[in-house]
Amino acid sequence: MTTPKIIALRKGPLLEKNATALAAIFGALSDPVRLRLFDLVRRAGAAGVCSCDLTEPLDRSQPTISHHLKVLREAGLVESRRDGTWIWYSATPEVFAVVTNYLSSVS
Amino acid sequence: MTTPKIIALRKGPLLEKNATALAAIFGALSDPVRLRLFDLVRRAGAAGVCSCDLTEPLDRSQPTISHHLKVLREAGLVESRRDGTWIWYSATPEVFAVVTNYLSSVS
DNA sequence: ACTATACATCGATATATGTCTATATCTGAT
DNA sequence: ATCAGATATAGACATATATCGATGTATAGT
Structure with a gap:
């Protein structure tokens, strides 16, 4: 509570709104399966x-896997497009x- | 199951072991309170x-807060040192x- | 020794998450 | 219309997580 020393914090702390947005992205990357999934997707390049x-x-x-892809998609880390019966990420x-x-x- | 097209993935996918380690770090950053906590800590600089x-x-x-600091500490993102009754992160x-x-x- | 303050741990609780099986939906081909 | 394959959704379950109040521990001062 009481300040032992005065610490001059820089201006512009991370606002709650931004923290929540960032945390959501990190959250999408916080699972091993999802990380490997994302790794496979990004290695595939633009195709x-x-x-x-x-x-x-x-x-x-x-x-x-479908669930994890949804999480990655909702976090904006991957996108999907349909090609016939299959879906490309x-x-x-x-x-x-x-x-x-x-x-x-x-x- | 069956491959619709042959995709040449580059060598060296993310191994499970590395994915787990990475995911732990991202997990520590996946909570808004923890992100802002870390932000406050890092803004304080070396002091x-x-x-x-x-x-x-x-x-x-x-x-x-003590719990979140512990999570950040165990993820290796912050360190603490004691100074009398206070602890500096x-x-x-x-x-x-x-x-x-x-x-x-x-x- | 006692007290006050700072920090950590415990136990409880509500919510979120990862995983599965079963089922539904969508698409293309017959 | 029917069927088969690919993907998504629903429901269930076990585990993890964020949070709190209560309590424990450590340190400094009187």
């Missing part, structure tokens, strides 16, 4: 990767830039 | 900030090198 090729390498059920570097910007501002 | 000054601005109970930016290295490895 993207078919969802059907993501289930096997991660050793999870199809609904589980690709990384969205814009949102990723938010993360790297923040991280580089720290270190 | 650090007293734990007693972190409870009020975040509008959480003292045990809750400061950021450890080295950990971010791991994250930024990974993030820049593909793109």
